[in-house]
Amino acid sequence: MNILLTGATGFLGKQLTIRLLQEGHSVYALARNEKKSESLMESVPTALQPELTVVKGDIGKENVGVSEEAMEDLKDTIDTVYHIAAYLSFDDTEKEQLFDINVNGTKRILDLSRYIRVKRFFHVSTAYTLGDQLHAEEELHPLDNPFVNYYEKSKCEAEHLVFSYGEFFNVNIFRPSIIVGDSQTGEADTTFALYGVMRSFEIMKKRLDRQKTSPDNKIKFLCNRDTAQNIVPIDYVVDVLTAGLTHADNKKIYHITNSNPPSNQVVFEALKRELNFYNIQLVPTDYEGELTEQELRFNEPMKVFHQYLDKTLTFDDTNTQELLKKDGTEPLDLNDRVLKTIIAGR
Structure with missing residues (x-):
């Protein structure tokens, strides 16, 4: 074509x-x-x-x-x-x-x-x-x-x-939904969403390392631990888009989403392990305590995402699963191995 x-x-x-x-x-x-x-x-x-x-x-x-x-x-x-x-x-x-x-x-x-x-x-x-x-x-x-x-x-x-x-x-x-790196290689060419968080964590870790800060000294990161973020590997997105060439039905909408998205807690635990950075403490976005000046600077770039971090959204993907079945393509399985690959490939 x-x-x-x-x-x-x-x-x-x-x-x-x-x-x-x-x-x-x-x-x-x-x-x-x-x-x-x-x-x-x-x-x-x-x-x-x-x-x-x-x-x-x-x-x-x-x-x-x-x-x-x-x-x-x-x-x-x-x-x-x-x-x-x-x-x-x-x-x-x-x-x-x-x-x-x-x-x-x-x-x-x-x-x-x-x-x-x-x-x-x-x-x-x-x-x-x-x-x-x-x-x-x-x-x-x-x-x-x-x-x-x-x-x-x-x-x-x-x-x-x-x-x-x-x-x-x-x-x-x-x-x-939120596109992240390749599920097999972790390769990504973006600084958006999860990758912005990773970059912030890396910068903060270097700063605390220079300050010789103890791991017991926690830096608060505003993020509701139990809500889930709907992340999908880019190769899965491409799978669905290319399957559409052969199998998409006219005037149908296809959600390229994750039926079992990881919680923020799961993502951030994986991120902390990968970065060997355990000074982070997740607190709700409506945290009522005081943040230090350093914590305020740390959290500032993520303010715009708080409305998404506060809630778990679900997406019906019946049409997409039917499309993939016709194409002989496996549905998304974003397991712990895939998550680790994506974070390691940042």
Whole structure:
């Protein structure tokens, strides 16, 4: 197949590009500039590079920044579009940029897809479009839900937009939860979420080591130990996305989530063992005691995530399990070995 990707130069996009090329597809990847183009090409094995075509484009621009000549070349050529590109920020002061990239940008790539007459459009969204609900079904969520932030709202609006184009081509929505490293190698190319925590822990450990701080002297980290975070290895996400090429049913939504997510306590115990760092003490995010100046600085980067650390969300993934069964792919098993591999591969 001939496949067009947005977001191909990102963490997920690169891995999906490589997998698609390995499976014999030709990939057309949108890239904003030469530096990103070169980085993507260098990440692809030499033998597969002839099947990768980089197309200059930017979903923040009219016609996705694709030249008229390139648009004509793509017409009646592309079988499937994977729209991965998005703007991720939990800062509500960036509302305008969030909606321009995540909603208007999605409309731009939908319009381009309609113009070049693609057959299918796969929208890679996020599991966190459920607003203030604690459980999500594999269906569109109401736009009038209360949302945690404008990022969630923008992604929910984009999903509704995608389904409105169903008269022009087949559409599907794939909703990954928190993507982490490869389950076999631990390899990851991201500083988001879990990896931001790891980096903070590493910096704090070095600081305490220099201060010759005793392991009995605990540094408080605000995080509810019993709630769970829905992490999924990137190779599992790619498994589901590629299985969709053959087995996705039109207008179905697929949660790429973890049915048995580890608790924060389990994750942080594994992290402390890997870093040999036992000075951390988890306390609830609504902790009423006083934090030292050092603890305040330590916790500051994670403030934005507290609304997610406070609750355990569950996601129905019936559609995804049926998809994987048709594809002969095993469901996710994020066991202790996999968790250790992911943390060790940071």
